[in-house]
Structures are given as C-alpha cells and as structure tokens.
Amino acid sequence: xxxxxxxxxxxxxxxxxxxxxxxxxxxxxxxxxxxxxxxxxxxxxxxxxxxxxxxxxxxxxxxxxxxxxxxxxxxxxxxxxxxxxxxxxxxxxxxxxxxxxxxxxxxxxxxxxxxxxxxxxxxxxxxxxxxxxxxxxxxxxxxxxxxxxxxxxxxxxxxxxxxxxxxxxxxxxxxxxxxxxxxxxxxxxxxxxxxxxxxxxxxxxxxxxxxxxxxxxxxxxxxxxxxxxxxxxxxxxxxxxxxxxxxxxxxxxxxxxxxxxxxxxxxxxxxxxxxxxxxxxxxxxxxxxxxxxxxxxxxxxxxxxxxxxxxxxxxxxxxxxxxxxxxxxxxxxxx
Amino acid sequence: xxxxxxxxxxxxxxxxxxxxxxxxxxxxxxxxxxxxxxxxxxxxxxxxxxxxxxxxxxxxxxxxxxxxxxxxxxxxxxxxxxxxxxxxxxxxxxxxxxxxxxxxxxxxxxxxxxxxxxxxxxxxxxxxxxxxxxxxxxxxxxxxxxxxxxxxxxxxxxxxxxxxxxxxxxxxxxxxxxxxxxxxxxxxxxxxxxxxxxxxxxxxxxxxxxxxxxxxxxxxxxxxxxxxxxxxxxxxxxxxxxxxxxxxxxxxxxxxxxxxxxxxxxxxxxxxxxxxxxxxxxxxxxxxxxxxxxxxxxxxxxxxxxxxxxxxxxxxxxxxxxxxxxxxxxxxxxxxxxxxxxxxxxxxxxxxxxxxxxxxxxxxxxxxxxxxxxxxxxxxxxxxxxxxxxxxxxxxxxxxxxxxxxxxxxxxx
Numbered sequence: 001x002x003x004x005x006x007x008x009x010x011x012x013x014x015x016x017x018x019x020x021x022x023x024x025x026x027x028x029x030x031x032x033x034x035x036x037x038x039x040x041x042x043x044x045x046x047x048x049x050x051x052x053x054x055x056x057x058x059x060x061x062x063x064x065x066x067x068x069x070x071x072x073x074x075x076x077x078x079x080x081x082x083x084x085x086x087x088x089x090x091x092x093x094x095x096x097x098x099x100x101x102x103x104x105x106x107x108x109x110x111x112x113x114x115x116x117x118x119x120x121x122x123x124x125x126x127x128x129x130x131x132x133x134x135x136x137x138x139x140x141x142x143x144x145x146x147x148x149x150x151x152x153x154x155x156x157x158x159x160x161x162x163x164x165x166x167x168x169x170x171x172x173x174x175x176x177x178x179x180x181x182x183x184x185x186x187x188x189x190x191x192x193x194x195x196x197x198x199x200x201x202x203x204x205x206x207x208x209x210x211x212x213x214x215x216x217x218x219x220x221x222x223x224x225x226x227x228x229x230x231x232x233x234x235x236x237x238x239x240x241x242x243x244x245x246x247x248x249x250x251x252x253x254x255x256x257x258x259x260x261x262x263x264x265x266x267x268x269x270x271x272x273x274x275x276x277x278x279x280x281x282x283x284x285x286x287x288x289x290x291x292x293x294x295x296x297x298x299x300x301x302x303x304x305x306x307x308x309x310x311x312x313x314x315x316x317x318x319x320x321x322x323x324x325x326x327x328x329x330x331x332x333x334x335x
Numbered sequence: 336x337x338x339x340x341x342x343x344x345x346x347x348x349x350x351x352x353x354x355x356x357x358x359x360x361x362x363x364x365x366x367x368x369x370x371x372x373x374x375x376x377x378x379x380x381x382x383x384x385x386x387x388x389x390x391x392x393x394x395x396x397x398x399x400x401x402x403x404x405x406x407x408x409x410x411x412x413x414x415x416x417x418x419x420x421x422x423x424x425x426x427x428x429x430x431x432x433x434x435x436x437x438x439x440x441x442x443x444x445x446x447x448x449x450x451x452x453x454x455x456x457x458x459x460x461x462x463x464x465x466x467x468x469x470x471x472x473x474x475x476x477x478x479x480x481x482x483x484x485x486x487x488x489x490x491x492x493x494x495x496x497x498x499x500x501x502x503x504x505x506x507x508x509x510x511x512x513x514x515x516x517x518x519x520x521x522x523x524x525x526x527x528x529x530x531x532x533x534x535x536x537x538x539x540x541x542x543x544x545x546x547x548x549x550x551x552x553x554x555x556x557x558x559x560x561x562x563x564x565x566x567x568x569x570x571x572x573x574x575x576x577x578x579x580x581x582x583x584x585x586x587x588x589x590x591x592x593x594x595x596x597x598x599x600x601x602x603x604x605x606x607x608x609x610x611x612x613x614x615x616x617x618x619x620x621x622x623x624x625x626x627x628x629x630x631x632x633x634x635x636x637x638x639x640x641x642x643x644x645x646x647x648x649x650x651x652x653x654x655x656x657x658x659x660x661x662x663x664x665x666x667x668x669x670x671x672x673x674x675x676x677x678x679x680x681x682x683x684x685x686x687x688x689x690x691x692x693x694x695x696x697x698x699x700x701x702x703x704x705x706x707x708x709x710x711x712x713x714x715x716x717x718x719x720x721x722x723x724x725x726x727x728x729x730x731x732x733x734x735x736x737x738x739x740x741x742x743x744x745x746x747x748x
Contacts, residue, residue, distance in 0.1 A: 052435055054387070054388065054391055054431040054434060054435060055428070055431045055432050055435055057391070057395065058391075058424070058427060058428045058431050060395060061394065061395055061398055061424055061427065062424050062428070064395075064398040064399060065398065065417065065420050065421050065423075065424045066421075068398075068401070068402065068409055068413040068417055068420070069413055069414060069417020069418065069420060069421055070414075070417070072409055072410050072411075072412075072413025072414050072417070073410060075402050075409060075413060076402055076406035076407075076409050076410045076413075078402070079399065079401075079402030079403045079406055079409070080402075080406045083403055083714075086399060086403065087403065087714065087717075090395075090396050090399055090400075091717070091721065093392060093395055093396070094392050094393075094396060094721060094725070097388055097389075097391065097392035097395075098388065098389055098392055098725060098728070100388070101384065101385055101388030101389065102385070102728065102732055104384075105381050105384045105385050105388075105736075106732055106735065106736070298413065298414030298417070298490070299414060299490045301490060301491060301492060301493075302414040302415070302417065302418070302490055302492045305418050305421075305492045305493060306417065306418070306421055309418065309421035309422055309425060310421065310425075312425070313421075313422075313424070313425035313428065316425065316429060317425065317428045317429060317432065320429060320432040320433070321432055323432075323436070324432050324435055324436055327436065327440065327443055327444060328435075328439060328443075
C-alpha cells in the first residue's frame, strides 16, 4: 500500500513538472523578450495554457493531499521546518494564478494588463525556485528536529548552496520544458525561432545546473551523493537523461514537435527516477540520519482508502483530461 | 487560517452555485435561441472563471496552510480525515477539466456536450464542497479512531468521513451557498436594472438567480432547525453559547430582540415546551466557547436568514402576480447583496468559535495544535494583506466585467 501511494505521488509529481512546469516556464519566458514580440508571445502563451492551466495545477493539490492523508508525519515535518520556503512558494502561487486569470478573463484591455504580466512573470520564476528549494531541503540532510534556536530549526534546513542550486535548476528546467512545448503552439516562424533558441539555451543551462546540483551534493549532502553513485538505476537514469539531450536538440531543429515533447518528458522522468532511486526508501534526510517513508505512513486502512480514491479518480479524471487535450491540442496546427 | 477559510468560503460558494445559474441560462439559450440568454451565459461564465481561479488558488493555499499553521492537528487528523480531501481533490480535478472545456469550448464542442461540461463544473463544485464539509463535520463529531491521550489508534477513515455532523452541516452549507450567491447575483443585476441598463438581460438574470436563491432562503430555516437540534444533542455548550443560556433550565424562553417567549427555546431544542435545556453552568469555565462572539454571530445569521426568507416569499408573490418587479423591491435586492455572504460567514463563526477551545471536539485543544514556530504574527499579517488585496482586486474586476458586458450588450440587443 505504501508503494502504491508513493507511486501515485511520484506520477503526480511527474505530471506536475511536465504540465505545471511548462506552465511556469511559459511565464518565465515572457521575461526574456524584446518589446515588439512580447505581445505576440504573450498571446501564444495565453492560448496555449489558457484551457489547461487550472488542470495543470491541480496535480500539486493532489500531491499535497496524498502527503497529508498518506504520510501525515512527513507533511507536518515539511510544513513545520520548511515553513519559510513553502510560504514563499505559496505567495508565488497566489500571485501567479490570480494575475493569469485576471489577465485572461478581464474583458477590458488596458494598462492593467502590463501590471498583471509583470507580476505573472515574476511569480512564475520565483515559485518553482522555492519549490525546488523545498525539495532540495528533503535531500540536503540539514533538517534538525531537535533544534531549539529559530535559525537552526527554520532557516538552516534550506539556506544552503545545494538547495539554492536545486531552486535554480527547477526554474531553468521549467523554462526549458516551456520553450520546447511552445514551439509547437505557434505557426509564426519568427516566434518558433525564438522558442527554439530559448530551448537550446535553457537545455544547456539546465544541464549545467543539474550537474552542479549533483556535484554540490557530493560536498553538501555526501550521504545522498554516495547513494546516488552506488545506485545503478540512478546512474543509468543520469546517463540516459544526459544522452537524450541529443535527440531533443535534433527534434527541435527538425521540428518534430511530438517527438521533442516526448524526449523532454523522458528526460524529466529520468531526473525523477535518478533522484528517487537514490532516495528511496528514505523520505527525508535529517541531520545525522534519515526517516524512511514507512515511519510517516498512515495506518493501512487509511492508505487503502487513499489508493481506492486515487484509482477511482484516475478512471474519471484521466479520460476527461485526454478529452480536454484532444479538443484543444489536437487541432492546434489547424486553429 | 480563519482568514484564508473565510475568504475561500466565499469563492467556494460562488463555485458551487454560479455554474448552475449559468447552466440554466445556457439551457434556455439552446432551447429558444434567444441572444439575451447567450449574452447572460457568457457574462456569468466570466464571473465563474475569475472566481474559480481565485478559489482554486486559495484552495491550494489552504491545503498547505493546514500544515503550516496546525501541524499538531494534521499529524493526528491527516490519516483519519484525509479521505474526504482525497475525494475532494478528485472532484476539484474534474471541475477544473470541465471548466477548461466550458470556457474554451464555444464552437469547438458539440453544443449539448458543451452545456453538459458547464453543468459538470457545478456538480463537481457542490461535490467538493460537500466533501470538505465532511472534514469539518468530523472536527465537531470526531469518530473513526480511538484516542489514547496522545495519539490515535484503530483508525477507520470511512467511519470518520461519514461522521454524524456531516449530513446536517453539508445540507446547511449547500443551501447557504445557493442562497448567498443567488441574492448577491440578483442584487447586482437589480442595480443594473435600476440604472436602466439592458433591462431584458438583467431581468432574466434576476429571475434565474432568485429562482435558486429564494427557494434556498425558504428552505434554509428548516435545515437550520435540523442543524441546531443536532448541536443541542451533541454540543450542548455550543448551543448554550448561541443562545447565551447561562443557567440550565426547564421551559427555557427564547429571546428575540427585547421580547421573551417562554418555553420556545425548549420547544425548538427538544420539541417540548417544558423540556430542560442545558446551560453553560454545566461546564467548566475553561471549556466555555467565547460566548459573546458566538451569540452575536448566531443572531446575525438568524436575522439575515429571516429577512432573506421574507423577501423570498415576497418575490414569489410578485412573480405569481405579474411579470415586473417594483423598483423599491429592486432597491431592497441591491441592499441585500452582501447579506447572504454575511450570514454565511456568521454561521461559520458560530460553528468554529462555538467549538473552541477544541479543534477536534473533546479530543484536541486548539492550543495544542498550533505550529511551534515563532513569528507567526508575520505570517498572519502577510496573508491578511494578500487577501485584502485579492478581495479588492476581484471586486474591482467583477465591477468592470459587469459594467462593460452590460453596456456592450445594451448597445446591440
């Protein structure tokens, strides 16, 4: 049951990164634009993510629900000791969601659009950063449940180079996903060209930052690094993830939209797999030790009910999402 | 937390009721092809979109805030009462998908599929509301586990979900949502109608909104009675605080304004004029809820509920007699715009503050559940400011939508 619950969480995380991540990334990309294309680009983004963005972000809600129902101890540990980065991410989520909605559904188009856009872009970049920092803190092993001083308990767990690199890596990865995704969302060749450049730039940046995260873990989180290099799954995943950079760049050049999206998804999957394989069965590394998932797990009846609800949910939701995607994404090139 | 919830409850209510209004006008359009219905559907769908997005965001924040503020509560409660949240998540997911289909589905989906997707938004909105209420019901009527003094054992999430308080709270809340939203929407359109902006559209809007709102307002007292009798039986100190009954007595009178009606309280509570009603004197002073807050909130809720009920009866009378509404009645509707929501918030205060000092009734105290992290004042301040700004922004935006949409449609009917 624990494994089933964790798998659901893992897949939700994967989908959140793939869909929600591309969505954040689109916001980040808005930042990097010359004035004249900015407006066109904004329209592409609004059209591309408008129908699906709410769905994309429900994945996060799902992760949180699985956490607090299935692993309440882990959930409270995160919300207690990582209060600050979680709070900052939340503020970002609020800003982003509301400004995007206001921007899309406000029927008056005037200067407030610029305000919405500025806040939207800013929060698009900061939210994934803080989410990355939070994830990093679970690995960094600086969490100290015995700490008594404010600084040690609530700041130290995440205020370090490793976590910050994780944050940067997350933002960069999301921007990369978005660029690849958006190439297929426009017909104008100069916009395609821009997204192609961004995709190339962010894939290199993500690679550098990702490797940086791993190297930093050698120094800052040796317990994790050791597990990583001793796990053949992690190493293979790292290798495959790196190797797939090559087909991605070819697909981008040749404009094989579906294939390039597939390879991106594959890459993200490898990153998560590499991470989980090194981490599992540990849920969180703390100072001088670790807590495995089973320490946090809810009693079996609860986990069972959780899995039932999630399975039922999958049967109703997945067809609905597929229908949504077919309706809005199936005919992008015709629309 | 209370602020986020108080904020979220408004959005959740709109998300529950509004899609149904929309679906009705959409249905009328598909049946009769009257452009007024189409314009109204589109106008309302913008409202739904803005409220849903903001509601989704405040919902996400809530999911985290439970843990940020009440780790002590979630540690115990998560595995017991997580189940309705899992179902709520499912319903919410469906709602998001359906809303995406509805908002962007014009001319893309077959007409009736499109209509149905709008309806699904409403159904899953109501469903997720009902699920969440289950969790709150459980805080009032904790079941499905055994408490050893420090932790819960023998957890049965199904029993926890189907707790005793769920039914009456869910019914009361769903009706309240339709009542509050119905009257708020009707009031806004009454305002536009008084200004002689697009009368056909606004009159239609009032009729649809009040068909729901007025019916809800008339049924609500019955559900309120059902709820209060549950509270009498199961949380006597809450009931005593609601009525500020300090002494246990037989044939307890009901105070309305300055008037006393002997025995009525006993009758309402136990259906017997001379039944004994338990007062606060039966409980330790330390376990009293803040009596004056609960009392005042309760009275506000009752007073507004009665006013809305009377107005609703009046409305049906008008609707029966003639097709137009007198302008003084429209003015009343304008004045009553916030009333349903105020009543709803007051009711929320009654149930939440009335349960204090407990967060899980007679199991865990609120003070034991709060986060150990210092500096919470800053956290609360940040959220107060954010929600204040958001409320202002949403109000301002809605105003813009309504004015613009009404004017645009008024020019070419």
